[in-house]
Amino acid sequence: MDFFEVTQELLQGFGVTILLFALTWIIAIPLGVLFCRMTLSRLKGLHYFMQGFIWVIRGTPLMLQIIVIFYVPGLLFNWQGIDRFVAVLVALSINYGIYFSEIFRSGYQSVSEGQKDAALMLQFSRSQIFTRVLFLPILKKILPPLSNETISLVKDTALARVIAVSEILLTAQKIVATYAIIWVLFYTGVFYLIFNGVLSVILKKAERKLEYFKA
């Protein structure tokens, strides 16, 4: 198998990686907002439920969570045929939804109560307080940790191979096993580096856009 063929194979695997990353990100962001609202809820039951949920998700390996979501429905309810890709997507979305929610929570709590009071005194509605007053300062505060998690997510998609989803690393492993050419594994690093490099530039640009004010 020559370099060109390997690149073509890996590109196919990387397509799965990017799809998994993009869909997870799109789902995990609103899920994170929802989890954050539930954590900050005044309903004590909901608050404690979320505390427990956060403890479980943060306290167990992501790989184990993928395995649980893929196998447990079958073991408990005899559900057959849960799609492998969907199982990984669900596990990643919940896991990252929790991490994002903690970032959102810290961002929300770091914005001074005084800003909200000032807006209330100026007759802003609740939604205007969020969209016109709090959103940008919160975004400015959460962008650096959110960028870190986003980059981590790209790398964590590699865990999909644990239930045989053919993302780039599993694709490479198959080539190594079939053709006994080890460099293919190292070559996958180039794909990750380029993609994460592009992401880093975009996220840095977003951070720079918000440098015009100090929150």
Next chain:
Amino acid sequence: MAYLEVENLAKSFKGRPVLQAASFGLEQGEILVILGNSGSGKTTLLRMLCFLETPDAGKITLSGQELYSASLKLNEEDKAARRAHFGLVFQGFHLFPQYDVHDNVMLPLKLQSQKALKVQVASLGFFARKEAYRKAWQGIEEANEKKVAALLEEFHLNKIAKDFPYSLSGGESQRVALARALALNPEILCFDEPTSALDPRLKLEVADLLKKLKASGRTLIVVTHEIAFAAAIADRIVFLEDGMIVEQGDSRLLQTPTSPELREFLSQGEKEDNDERRSQDQKTGA
């Protein structure tokens, strides 16, 4: 009955009383100073008057209209409607960091105009509503721009209109916060510790500014712990100690205190003023 009448206002936090049976009155066009040490309940009282905190008991009446009594159950909308009577310049100013000076003053005006206009055209059909809104908005926007320009001019903010809050000095931030509070034309303007963190020269400027506002017919409520500042501006004084109004009266109260608490507060304040003056003299080499 006074213009603003406060009767037996009380508030506790987690069972600990921070304000008990506070009663006082204020006439239109007067400056009321709420004086007291840190932790005496001054800011809590001010926040209750501005409906940022809900009292546990008591009554607030403005121009004969009952704004609060324990029997009234106020929802968020009710509280917002009551807040509209008051403007508040916070101790920390709380300017919106992402907007420049001009936009800090403009934003509340813009949102309020949008809300009012939406109500005005609400009965029209979809397309007629959009058209009526578009036509009316241009004129409203121009009027708002004129109003903001006048406020920036009045408080000498023209030159820094495009600056962002992080680059402003304490005095500038305060004037922006004041212009912003005045944009909605509140009936009563409140200040929480307006001279904290300001040097003596700026304190005098603030006192002049408040007197000017009074001269233009505004009713002011000022929370402070600074005696000289209070003496310079007050028509009426309410002295708080440990959540209770110990003494109240007109500005002569500071010359003829009757309670031992106020006497002690004044002598303490005099000592602090002397210390401050001495350190200023040392700084200027006098």
